[in-house]
Amino acid sequence: MSTQTKESSSPTLQPYKETFSLGRFVRTNGGQLGIIGVFIGLWIIFIVSAPDTFLSSRIYFAFMSTIPFFAIMAIPLTMVVIAGEMDLSFPSIMGMGMVAFSFVYERTVNIDSVTTRVVLAFIAALISGSLIGWLNGVIIVRFGIPSLVATIGTQFFWRGAVLVLTEGRNYTLSYIKETFLYPVLVGKIGGYFPMQMVWLIVIAIFGWILLNRHQFGAHVYLIGDNVQSAQLMGINTGGVRIKVFMLLGLISAFAGVLYSFHIAYFWPSLGEGYLLNTLASVFLGGTSVFGGVGTILGTFLGAFIIGAIEAATVATGLTGFWTQLIYGLIIVLSVIMHTYLRKRAG
Amino acid sequence: MNHRLELKNVSKSFGEVQALTKINFHLGRNEIVGLLGDNGAGKSTLIKIMTGYHQPSSGEILFNGKNIANLTVSKARQLGVETVYQERALAELQTLWRNIFLGRELKNQWGLLDVNRMKQETYRLMNQSMGFTSSAVNPNSHVGSFSGGERQGVAIVRALYFDAEIIILDEPTMGLSLKETAKLVNFVRGIKEAGKSAIFIDHNVIHVYNVADRIVVIDRGSIAGEFLTKDITLDTLMEKMIRVAESGKLE
Ligand SMILES: Nc1ncnc2c1ncn2[C@@H]1O[C@H](COP(=O)(O)OP(=O)(O)O)[C@@H](O)[C@H]1O
Numbered sequence: 001m002s003t004q005t006k007e008s009s010s011p012t013l014q015p016y017k018e019t020f021s022l023g024r025f026v027r028t029n030g031g032q033l034g035i036i037g038v039f040i041g042l043w044i045i046f047i048v049s050a051p052d053t054f055l056s057s058r059i060y061f062a063f064m065s066t067i068p069f070f071a072i073m074a075i076p077l078t079m080v081v082i083a084g085e086m087d088l089s090f091p092s093i094m095g096m097g098m099v100a101f102s103f104v105y106e107r108t109v110n111i112d113s114v115t116t117r118v119v120l121a122f123i124a125a126l127i128s129g130s131l132i133g134w135l136n137g138v139i140i141v142r143f144g145i146p147s148l149v150a151t152i153g154t155q156f157f158w159r160g161a162v163l164v165l166t167e168g169r170n171y172t173l174s175y176i177k178e179t180f181l182y183p184v185l186v187g188k189i190g191g192y193f194p195m196q197m198v199w200l201i202v203i204a205i206f207g208w209i210l211l212n213r214h215q216f217g218a219h220v221y222l223i224g225d226n227v228q229s230a231q232l233m234g235i236n237t238g239g240v241r242i243k244v245f246m247l248l249g250l251i252s253a254f255a256g257v258l259y260s261f262h263i264a265y266f267w268p269s270l271g272e273g274y275l276l277n278t279l280a281s282v283f284l285g286g287t288s289v290f291g292g293v294g295t296i297l298g299t300f301l302g303a304f305i306i307g308a309i310e311a312a313t314v315a316t317g318l319t320g321f322w323t324q325l326i327y328g329l330i331i332v333l334s335v336i337m338h339t340y341l342r343k344r345a346g
Numbered sequence: 347m348n349h350r351l352e353l354k355n356v357s358k359s360f361g362e363v364q365a366l367t368k369i370n371f372h373l374g375r376n377e378i379v380g381l382l383g384d385n386g387a388g389k390s391t392l393i394k395i396m397t398g399y400h401q402p403s404s405g406e407i408l409f410n411g412k413n414i415a416n417l418t419v420s421k422a423r424q425l426g427v428e429t430v431y432q433e434r435a436l437a438e439l440q441t442l443w444r445n446i447f448l449g450r451e452l453k454n455q456w457g458l459l460d461v462n463r464m465k466q467e468t469y470r471l472m473n474q475s476m477g478f479t480s481s482a483v484n485p486n487s488h489v490g491s492f493s494g495g496e497r498q499g500v501a502i503v504r505a506l507y508f509d510a511e512i513i514i515l516d517e518p519t520m521g522l523s524l525k526e527t528a529k530l531v532n533f534v535r536g537i538k539e540a541g542k543s544a545i546f547i548d549h550n551v552i553h554v555y556n557v558a559d560r561i562v563v564i565d566r567g568s569i570a571g572e573f574l575t576k577d578i579t580l581d582t583l584m585e586k587m588i589r590v591a592e593s594g595k596l597e
């Protein structure tokens with residue numbers, strides 16, 4: 001505008017070029033470099049202490065088969081935490097998604113095609129996950145309840161709903177193996193590369209674009225950084241927060257379907273045991289508990305570290321009793337590391 | 347001709363606190379209005395009603411003579427209002443370019459950001475308008491590492507970047523050096539020359555007197571009086587301000 005052009009001192013300003021400075025690069029990407037360092041460091045330790053296990057490809061295919069089930073939820077959970085919120089209810093949403101799945105499958109017996117029934121059931125699972133996520137968001141935003149507290153409540157509520165609706169029954173899902181969805185969701189490319197890993201990569205890339213190259217992600221960061229500033233500048237902070245919870249709900253239901261397809265069975269306890277792994281992946285990956293800071297790459301690596309620790313403790317000859325202790329140690333140390341790196345970055 | 351912006355009988359309460367009582371206010375075309383008043387008089391609350399951040403408890407808001415119901419911040423920005431808030435409204439953990447385009451990101455029809463253009467524009471603004479010379483400041487640097495004056499500069503340049511018709515400045519000189527303040531006063535004069543309107547809030551009566559066409563005095567949530575700067579000397583204005591502070595009355 002004209003008030004500025006009058007000010008212009010150098011009418012032939014060169015366009016901005018991002019010059020590379022190692023110092024600045026390290027400062028601004030400290031968190032990500034830190035997690036990459038931890039990742040490689042631990043990996044070397046694993047290889048040195050259990051070379052037979054960690055030098056064979058078998059363990060890596062095993063990781064790619066089991067880690068994606070919680071890693072894909074860690075991607076949208078990263079956004080929730082960056083927005084300054086928390087969600088503890090996603091393991092129950094995994095269960096509720098499969099309740100919707102099983103109920104729709106059972107109640108469509110009049111449809112001949114199993115594939116059609118499974119597709120309908122799959123869609124029902126995704127819709128119910130989104131709805132529960134949306135409801136979380138509405139409770140938190142419209143009633144102004146801290147998300148940690150609200151989702152402690154909904155975590156119990158939806159787990160309870162799973163148990164009441166299934167009456168504690170298990171469901172065998174062997175019929176899914178006849179449908180195209182089975183190889184698409186949890187098949188193995190060339191007989192060894194698990195499709196759930198492909199889904200993790202797809203969701204991670206999509207999540208990265210959403211967070212870093214889309215207006216939605218920009219607003220997620222701004223809300224977590226300073227919600228009042230975001231409001232003063234006209235961002236619909238409530239709407240964006242509801243949407244991140246919805247996204248986590250959707251992906252959690254998807255993860256529930258993936259896992260249940262993988263074992264061709266639906267247990268009403270589905271999701272229990274994923275809460276801490278998923279949260280730990282996010283915090284290990286450098287996402288700030290205070291909001292406003294976090295990366296998809298960090299979470300992705302964090303998930304693989306978390307997933308590898310259990311296998312590694314056993315492979316290195318320690319008993320399974322050590323797993324939790326080492327989990328705890330690594331999480332606490334990495335959170336301290338990230339906080340320290342952030343302080344230095346100013 | 348219609349006023350650029352007008353408030354009719356606007357009141358605002360926060361629970362028990364009656365922050366504004368039956369305010370009638372207008373901002374003309376190509377007019378600079380100065381708002382004066384003690385701490386807690388209600389100046390910031392008043393401008394936050396104009397920017398759509400607060401909803402008035404009662405009363406009407408008119409833009410160009412048209413009543414706007416349920417004004418929101420994004421609607422006000424679309425109507426051409428840009429604001430330097432007293433709080434500055436920055437996101438300190440984010441980069442400079444993200445702060446400049448906060449809430450108004452340059453994007454395509456799918457909402458994908460034009461990151462490169464935002465960085466280029468930020469770089470241009472930095473060099474041409476903010477006069478940032480520190481090598482530590484570039485479009486990718488984090489606002490949290492800036493000095494107070496630099497942060498202020500970000501908030502001010504951001505308000506000026508978008509081709510606003512109405513620019514609201516709430517205590518913009520707070521924490522600025524003498525040189526930076528002089529520059530800001532020039533900015534506000536530039537707004538006038540560019541044919542736009544502005545509302546200027548400042549603790550320093552002299553700054554307000556120097557740039558405003560009209561001065562509105564607010565006291566305890568009500569308008570205590572108003573003057574055209576050409577009809578009053580700085581000394582008389584100062585005397586009146588002291589009297590308001592002591593007795594709540596201008597005369
Ligand atoms: N969000 C709010 N909630 C409650 N009270 C508020 C809020 N904002 C302002 N107030 C009160 O309204 C009055 C006017 O404040 P303000 O508009 O900030 O005054 P000024 O900008 O003139 O210093 C003060 O008494 C203040 O405490």
Ligand SMILES: [Mg+2]
Nearest residue numbers: 389390391432
């Ligand atoms: Mg104020």
